Amino acid sequence: MAWDDYVYIALILANIPLGFIAKHINGYTNRLLYCGLVGFALALVAFQTRIWHSLFTVVGSYFIIKFCSVRYCHVVSLVFNFGYLAFFRMASYLGFDEVSTGTPNAVQLILSLKLISIAFDLRDAVLREADGKKDDDKPPSFPADAMNVGPLEFFGYSYCFLGLFTGPFFRYKTFHHYLNQPNLSKLPTAKKALQELTYVPFYVFVFIVLQKYFPVEYIATDEYLNHPGGVLYRVLYSYPCVMWFRWRFYIAWQLAVCGFTLAGFGAFPKDCDCRSGLGPSKMSQKYKNNVLTVDSQTGEFGEDDVDFTTVKQLRVWQIETITRIGGALPHWNMSVQFWMYHYVSQKFPIRQFRRFAVFVTGAYWHGLHMGYYLAFLMFFFVMLGQEGFVKVTGPLRRIPSKWIEYFWNVVDWSISWQGYLYNQASFRLLKVDDTLRVWASLYYYGHVLTILFIFLGLIFPSPRSKNKDDKKSE
Structure with a gap:
């Protein structure tokens, strides 16, 4: 380091x-x-x-x-x-x-x-x-x-x-x-x-091991791009590479929240229904005149009287088990997600472009490198592509079976992480030429599938609209 x-x-x-x-x-x-x-x-x-x-x-x-x-x-x-x-x-x-x-x-x-x-x-x-x-x-x-x-x-x-x-x-x-x-x-x-x-010691151990044996710089080398293992090797190498990069933030944010907690910063009564970044969303009897009140009999706080959701940064389990590529966003860097939602999405004048405005703002906030814009914009379109995929496969998903439900959860989880893996080249390498070389070695499969399912999602009738058409014909 x-x-x-x-x-x-x-x-x-x-x-x-x-x-x-x-x-x-x-x-x-x-x-x-x-x-x-x-x-x-x-x-x-x-x-x-x-x-x-x-x-x-x-x-x-x-x-x-x-x-x-x-x-x-x-x-x-x-x-x-x-x-x-x-x-x-x-x-x-x-x-x-x-x-x-x-x-x-x-x-x-x-x-x-x-x-x-x-x-x-x-x-x-x-x-x-x-x-x-x-x-x-x-x-x-x-x-x-x-x-x-x-x-x-x-x-x-x-x-x-x-x-x-x-x-x-x-x-x-x-x-x-x-x-x-x-x-x-x-x-x-x-x-x-x-x-x-x-779980911080475990995160640290995994981070150190994976960073050592799966450096991100390797994906820009000729050895990686021309590896005899082909596309399968290049895709599989991305999994641990993305994992240690993600878990690095787990370590930093958990340590930071520990500091907040020890300071008592962000402590509010549980019934204030706090949100990360926002703070209390409603008033509470235990939060009178903006002051936390102790128990009148003991003069102390109960162990479960307050929580620190206001300064919570992530929910690791929800991130690791997502079944939609956009599903990780509410659980990742939660306070900044609140900022983007409250100060960008809610304030942006054109409702139809609010989600797009959030992605552009996020890219700019991260930096001026074109890799950030490629990553965020590609992420935006991959989300639309996955929505199209879910729409196309809708009839198969409605088969009443627990095993069918588990099957589609696994499929959706795999697609979501493939989206993150595909995007990591631009987000980590930042340079356009390096990113395009990596994507070309993967035959632009992310772009091809995204465009295909966005197109199919547009022409494939949704169940709701189909039901409306049936009622009209009756």
């Missing part, structure tokens, strides 16, 4: 003891300063003299929400932060130090989501208040007592050490909630944190 990889691992691991300390710091200002200054110090380790990149976006975004009209500040913040990502990635071509890879890039990615979200949430809250709209059953998108975000709060939210390098993304209202909790030290977090680490 490169030196930057060791720094990245150290910064992630540091979140665990730092989170434990944060839980025992009392007082709004003390906790705010601790989260912000510790995070800035860690960012300084990652960026070193290049820290000005993140500072520029933080200061610029603060001035945007302070001096732009509330009706347009969200658009200005979006253009400013996503526009700066383009400059950030091209900095080395413009004579600046390289920052678009490794740990600095990870920080800038998370930072851009947070800075854009605070402008959107503030705008929504102000306009909702001006319109007199209020739903007592749902928590507000922005804390009523925090409309006037001060520079210290903005700095603390931006550089909060929790999730700074890996996510999960969290909204300003979640951060504000955390600062105002008087009973954090009483939260039973040790057991829940250990639960997050249960």
Whole structure:
């Protein structure tokens, strides 16, 4: 591994003891300063003299929400932060130090989501208040007592050490909630944190072994492309290659969530029905005045009184057992999926293109390399192709038999992972010529099957439309 990889691992691991300390710091200002200054110090380790990149976006975004009209500040913040990502990635071509890879890039990615979200949430809250709209059953998108975000709060939210390098993304209202909790030290977090680490040693072992024997760089070599094993070898080699890349994120995110849990960050009553990234979706009697309340008799929290779904990042079992290629998305990088849904899909003006807009935004957020766009757009069309396949095979799926159901689950699982395997060449290699060489060695089977089933799905009548036609003929 490169030196930057060791720094990245150290910064992630540091979140665990730092989170434990944060839980025992009392007082709004003390906790705010601790989260912000510790995070800035860690960012300084990652960026070193290049820290000005993140500072520029933080200061610029603060001035945007302070001096732009509330009706347009969200658009200005979006253009400013996503526009700066383009400059950030091209900095080395413009004579600046390289920052678009490794740990600095990870920080800038998370930072851009947070800075854009605070402008959107503030705008929504102000306009909702001006319109007199209020739903007592749902928590507000922005804390009523925090409309006037001060520079210290903005700095603390931006550089909060929790999730700074890996996510999960969290909204300003979640951060504000955390600062105002008087009973954090009483939260039973040790057991829940250990639960997050249960499978991490296994993930680490698999990751180390597979990365060593199945390096991704190999798929761009002539030896791989001309291997006597042919297409079958090239397809089978992709399985472990994609697996260790995926499990690397399992390790980072589980460690990050462990830090959040030990800090008590993202803890809400279970009956608040929390969602990753969003936080509480409804109010609770145990969450009065935005404060977690302890048991009136014991003065303590029950073991199962709170959960940390707000900062949950993944559901491993659901990812590994998907039967639709798009089925993994709600369980993978969950807080960022929320961001894409809430701030892109729900805000995009043309409903028919919302899903497409999410994929394009996701590709741009990852980077400027054409490989990202090939991967995300291909993923979008593979989803449509699988929908067409399910539609075409619909009559066979409706045969009333458990064995038939198991058979199609296995088929769908295989197709879903073939879609991921086929896409991994562009997502990992990033260069168009290398990607096309790999796809050509596979005879573009992913493209051929995708186009075929999209076409068949368009001409094959769906059961619903067929039933309508039958009723009309009667």
